[in-house]
Amino acid sequence: MAVRNAVIVGGNRIPFVKAGGKYAQASNVDMLTATIDGLVARFGLAGEKLDEVVAGAVLKHSRDFNLTREAVLGSALDPHTPACDLAQACATGLEAVTYLANKIRLGQADVGIAGGVDSASDAPIVVSEPLRRALLKANRARTLPDRLKAFASVRPADLAPVPPGVVEPRTGLSMGESQALTTAKWGISREAQDELSARSHQRLAAAWDAGFFDDLVTPYLGVTRDGILRPDTSVAALGKLRSVFGGADATMTAGNSTALSDGAAVVLIADEDEARRRNWPVLARVVDTQVAATDYVTGNEDLLLAGARAIPELLERNGLTLADFDAVEVHEAFASTVLATLAALEQDGHGTVDVDKLNVHGSSLAAGHPFAATGGRIVASLAKVLSEKGPGSRGLISVCAAGGQAVATILEAV
Amino acid sequence: MPQVLHFDELPSVAGMLAKQVTRVRLPRLGSAPAPRTLPDRRAVVTSHRQDPDRLARYDRVCGYTVRDEVPASWLNVLTFPLQTALMAQPDFGFGLAGLVHVSNTMTLHRPVSVTEQLWLSAWADNLGPHRRGATFDMHGEVRVGSEVVWSGTSTYLVNGAQAPAGTTARPVVEPGDDWPTVRSQTWRLPADLGRQYAAVSGDVNPIHLHPATARLFGFKRPIVHGMWTHARAVAALAGALPAAHTVRVRFAKPVLLPTKVGFAVEQTADGHRFAVVGSDDRPRVVGVVEPAQKG
Numbered sequence: 001m002a003v004r005n006a007v008i009v010g011g012n013r014i015p016f017v018k019a020g021g022k023y024a025q026a027s028n029v030d031m032l033t034a035t036i037d038g039l040v041a042r043f044g045l046a047g048e049k050l051d052e053v054v055a056g057a058v059l060k061h062s063r064d065f066n067l068t069r070e071a072v073l074g075s076a077l078d079p080h081t082p083a084c085d086l087a088q089a090c091a092t093g094l095e096a097v098t099y100l101a102n103k104i105r106l107g108q109a110d111v112g113i114a115g116g117v118d119s120a121s122d123a124p125i126v127v128s129e130p131l132r133r134a135l136l137k138a139n140r141a142r143t144l145p146d147r148l149k150a151f152a153s154v155r156p157a158d159l160a161p162v163p164p165g166v167v168e169p170r171t172g173l174s175m176g177e178s179q180a181l182t183t184a185k186w187g188i189s190r191e192a193q194d195e196l197s198a199r200s201h202q203r204l205a206a207a208w209d210a211g212f213f214d215d216l217v218t219p220y221l222g223v224t225r226d227g228i229l230r231p232d233t234s235v236a237a238l239g240k241l242r243s244v245f246g247g248a249d250a251t252m253t254a255g256n257s258t259a260l261s262d263g264a265a266v267v268l269i270a271d272e273d274e275a276r277r278r279n280w281p282v283l284a285r286v287v288d289t290q291v292a293a294t295d296y297v298t299g300n301e302d303l304l305l306a307g308a309r310a311i312p313e314l315l316e317r318n319g320l321t322l323a324d325f326d327a328v329e330v331h332e333a334f335a336s337t338v339l340a341t342l343a344a345l346e347q348d349g350h351g352t353v354d355v356d357k358l359n360v361h362g363s364s365l366a367a368g369h370p371f372a373a374t375g376g377r378i379v380a381s382l383a384k385v386l387s388e389k390g391p392g393s394r395g396l397i398s399v400c401a402a403g404g405q406a407v408a409t410i411l412e413a414v
Numbered sequence: 415m416p417q418v419l420h421f422d423e424l425p426s427v428a429g430m431l432a433k434q435v436t437r438v439r440l441p442r443l444g445s446a447p448a449p450r451t452l453p454d455r456r457a458v459v460t461s462h463r464q465d466p467d468r469l470a471r472y473d474r475v476c477g478y479t480v481r482d483e484v485p486a487s488w489l490n491v492l493t494f495p496l497q498t499a500l501m502a503q504p505d506f507g508f509g510l511a512g513l514v515h516v517s518n519t520m521t522l523h524r525p526v527s528v529t530e531q532l533w534l535s536a537w538a539d540n541l542g543p544h545r546r547g548a549t550f551d552m553h554g555e556v557r558v559g560s561e562v563v564w565s566g567t568s569t570y571l572v573n574g575a576q577a578p579a580g581t582t583a584r585p586v587v588e589p590g591d592d593w594p595t596v597r598s599q600t601w602r603l604p605a606d607l608g609r610q611y612a613a614v615s616g617d618v619n620p621i622h623l624h625p626a627t628a629r630l631f632g633f634k635r636p637i638v639h640g641m642w643t644h645a646r647a648v649a650a651l652a653g654a655l656p657a658a659h660t661v662r663v664r665f666a667k668p669v670l671l672p673t674k675v676g677f678a679v680e681q682t683a684d685g686h687r688f689a690v691v692g693s694d695d696r697p698r699v700v701g702v703v704e705p706a707q708k709g
Contacts, residue, residue, distance in 0.1 A: 025470030030480035037481065074479045076653045220482055221466040222529045 005272035006101035007414060009280045011115075011380020012039035013265035014220035016368035017227035019120035023262040026221065028057045028064060032071040032117040035264040038218030039113060040076045043268060043280065049078035051109035054100050055116050055266065056085050056092040058371035058402075059123040067117075089401035090333065092116045093265060093375020094289075094409055100269050101286035110274045115266030116372025122262075128158040168402065170297045175333065175402070176257055178296070178303040180246030183336040185302070186343050190251035193335035194238040197256040197365045199355075200332060204362025205231030212361060216380055228259050228368040256335035261368030265376030267383075272414065283383035284395065287410035290314035296404035304337045306406030307398035308344035314396075314408045321351065326393040327385050328353045329378045332364040333400055341398065360385060375399055379411070386413035416537065419457040419503070424495040424534070427616045430502040450507025450575060452550055456537040457496035464492070464528050472614040475607075476645035479652070482529065486522035486661060487645040489532075489564040491615045493554030496536035497568075500552075507541070508550070512631060513570040515640045516549065517588050520566030521660040521706045526558070533557040540569075542583025548575040549583050588664045593689035593700040597676030599650060601690075603638060605672040611642040637668040643699045647688050650677055654686065656705040663701035667692070 014035050017023050023031065032055060040046055055068040064070070069083040088095040093116035100114040127135070131154050138150035167174050173181075183193075207213060208225055233255070243250035244257065268280075275282050292310035294301035307330065315321060322328070322345065330338045330353075338359070346352045361381055364374055375397075382395045395411045469488060470480045478485050500506060526532075533556070540551040549571050556564035577583075604610075608622030620627035621637055628636040644663050648655065669675060669690070675698060679688040685704030689697045 022466070025467055025474070026480045027474075030470075030473075033479045034481040074652045079653070218482075219529070221470070221480070222482075 003105045004107060005414070006104035006269055006286045007272045007275050008283045008286065008379060008383035008411065009268040009270050009275050010039070010043060010283065011216050011265065011267040011376060011383070012042060013217055013373065013377050013380070014038070014263055015217060015223045015226045016261050016263035016370055016373070016377075017223055018368065019260040019262055021121070021227055021262070022221055022223050023119065024121040026119065026262070027122050028060065028067055028117045028119050028264075029070050029074065031119065031220070031262065031264040032067065032115075032266075033074040034220055035115070035117070035218070035266050036071055036075045036077070036113060039266050039268055041218075042215065046076040047078055049080045050111050050113060052100060052103065052112040053077070053081060053083040054086055054096045054112065054114050055083075056087045056096060056372045057117050057119075058087070058089055058092060059118055059120060061124045088407070089403060089405065090331070090369070090371045090374060091399045091401040091405065091407040092372035093377070094379065094397065094399045094407045095291075095375070097267055097269065097286065097375060097379050098289040098407070098409065104269060104271050111268070111270045113266050113268055115264065115376035116374075117264035118370035118372050119262045120260035120370070125161045128160065128162055130154055130158040168303065171303075175303070176245035176252060179257075179334045179337060180250060180252055181299075182302040182304060182340050183251060183334075184246065186336075186340040188251065188336040188339045188343070190239070191235070192339055193251060193256040194235045196332070196335040196338060197238055198233055198235045200359060200362040201230050201233045201366040202362070203360065204229055204366035207361035212384070216384065226367050228261060229366050252334060252336060256365065258333060258364045258369035261370045263368060263370035263373045265373040265380065267376050267379050281387070282414055283387040284411040284413045287412050288314060288318055289407060289409045290317070291405065291407050294404040301404070302340065303404050304333055304400040304406075305341055305344055306404055307341045307400055307408060308348070310406045310408035311345060311396065311398055312348065312350060314410060315350070318410060320394070320410070322353055322396075323351060324394055325353075325396045326357060326389050327360055327382060327395040328358050329363065329382050329395065329397045330359065331369075331374055331378065331399040332359065333369065335365060337400060341400075379409075383411055386411055389413060416454045416456045419455055419499060421457065421459045421496070421499065424459055424462060424492065425499050427495050427498045428618050430498050450541075450548070451578060452507055452538045452541050453503065453505050455500060455503070456535050457499045458533070458535045459496065460533055462492065462532045462534055464530070464532065466528050468614065469528050475610050475614050476642060477649035478645070482527045483525045484528050485645065485648065486520050486564060486659065487641060487648060489522070489526065489556045490518075490520055490554060490566050490641060492532065493534050493536050493556065493566070494615065494617060496534060497552045497554065500536060500538055506538075508570070508572050508575065513572060515665050516569045516571045517662070517664045518566065518568045518641070518644060519660065519662045520564065521658075523563050523565070523658055523706055525657050526556070526563050530558050540584050541577050542581045543577040544571055544583070547571060547573045548577035589662050589687070589700045589702045592687075593697055594678040594680040594687055595689070595691070595695075596680075597678045597691060599677040601646065601675050601677060603669065603671055603673050603675065605636075607638050607642065607671055608636045611639050615639065615641065617641070633668065633670065635670045637670055640665040640699065643669060643690050644701065647677065647690060647699065647701060648703065650679065650688075651686055651703060655703065656685070658706035659685075659703055660706050661701060661703050663699055665699055666697050669698045
């Protein structure tokens with residue numbers, strides 16, 4: 001069977017904002033629905049049945065087991081549009097794009113939407129483990145005395161709610177603490193981190209000013225621009241911030257680490273022939289994807305550097321080198337994640353990435369990082385960048401994720 | 415020319431309502447109740463900035479998706495303080511407490527964003543006799559600039575009141591009696607739903623709040639706001655709602671809290687017809703949703 005071309009037609013996201021800010025009252029379903037409807041309006045898809053919508057969220061309530069389908073049902077799409085939730089931590093959005101693109105390439109779908117959403121404001125709070133077990137036991141009990149007995153083992157301290165943890169279950173370290181180990185190991189300087197962060201803000205601000213996001217973003221709840229973006233920040237200003245992760249000679253600050261954020265992003269993907277038949281823009285083809293993981297648990301490798309494993313495999317399979325790309329997007333979980341990933345690639349003999357080609361319109365440090373929404377944001381922006389550069393231009397994406405994983409994807413303008 | 419009651423910002427309902435509750439008119443023994451009138455007056459707020467946080471809380475209680483385009487019923491909520499302000503005037507014939515909401519019609523003429531500044535107004539007219547007393551209409555209108563973006567009418571019944579001699583109320587176009595009966599949804603309405611809706615809508619009428627306060631008005635338990643049921647039904651239509659639409663509902667019987675109700679809906683030639691049904695299979699609220707007529 002011939003494999004077809006899956007192409008990025010366009011994208012939509014809502015501006016990303018800091019957690020606890022303007023979207024504090026909005027749920028994942030709300031934000032994903034509004035974001036899908038923005039895309040539906042942009043491409044005139046109201047009332048239309050798409051072949052599939054796939055998205056996910058990292059911080060997810062158990063009631064949202066069918067998050068994406070619920071969003072579809074709340075949207076202007078035909079209710080016959082099926083949907084599926086997918087999860088791979090911060091790489092959820094990019095994996096969603098991969099899932100849908102592969103279905104389109106195999107002829108299982110013609111047109112669909114892929115993306116993700118996350119609210120760090122509306123994160124689930126759970127009860128303590130002893131209380132949870134007691135509640136389940138009481139629920140199974142048939143008599144009142146049995147029901148009461150179920151709570152006998154619950155201590156007062158068990159009644160306190162448990163906020164969502166962003167620590168790795170196996171290391172007990174938060175992302176920032178893990179990355180601090182990586183930063184020290186690879187000798188990434190404070191200055192290099194702040195420089196990358198300042199550049200991210202300046203480039204994102206310039207892209208907003210140039211109207212780059214006019215057909216990629218719809219306002220939400222009165223927010224028209226990314227809320228975390230500081231257009232006037234500088235290396236000097238960032239240099240004044242106190243470090244937050246790491247020990248005595250720590251270099252990681254709130255300025256060179258991503259903030260907890262709220263937002264959603266989706267991408268419209270179609271079979272190339274179908275897109276041309278509908279006179280849709282054909283921005284870029286989804287060429288190939290590679291997932292990789294590191295052995296980080298025992299400290300042999302780094303939690304967020306799986307990109308340095310995924311990228312070489314992907315390049316080799318496609319007969320490409322880093323020099324063959326016109327634009328490279330490395331998700332800025334932390335400034336030092338990007339710098340350490342590039343350092344690891346260089347150490348393995350893959351050369352380096354020119355600053356002019358790296359995160360050309362800024363990335364997560366400036367835009368914010370609503371976990372599962374980041375993939376959709378990057379894919380839509382990069383596809384547009386490549387399309388502007390002209391047919392044949394290539395782009396590389398790498399998004400790291402919890403669990404020591406990363407997803408790398410190649411896009412090519414057609 | 416109607417007299418204009420001008421407000422810089424939407425007035426608070428709670429205070430006005432408290433005054434009216436203490437002003438409930440008791441019929442004097444041995445004398446027929448005096449006919450009452452409606453003053454020719456408009457309450458107006460010329461520039462209202464919407465609060466996205468409050469909209470989101472309202473959306474959550476009613477089951478709407480939180481989005482920039484506001485629900486039609488949200489605009490009704492925004493005109494409600496003006497309705498209350500009219501009723502709080504000493505020469506207004508009727509107080510809000512004890513009024514029975516009979517029906518509501520509203521039209522969203524075009525999608526309205528939460529970021530738009532609104533001109534809001536309300537006025538009352540169409541007083542006429544009813545077999546159980548008298549009815550009148552409370553109108554609301556929302557404009558952006560000079561463009562009317564939303565208009566709505568609530569018809570209220572005042573039990574036992576007497577309309578001036580010789581008046582007849584213009585009949586209000588209500589949904590018909592052929593409501594759908596096949597329930598596709600069950601809604602569980604908690605005991606505090608009236609308080610939840612009061613908090614986001616500002617309608618703190620005591621019949622909705624607590625068994626004790628509801629009993630003062632002859633209800634064993636609090637009843638949910640009719641406009642909550644209206645909103646929940648429209649929210650259930652979600653993506654099927656036309657961008658500009660008219661919703662007409664009739665409040666057939668009060669919904670006592672807590673309870674479970676069924677929702678039945680069917681497509682019509684150009685829209686939807688729905689019913690919110692109690693466990694006795696009798697409708698509590700029936701309604702139709704159709705695309706707005708271009709006018």
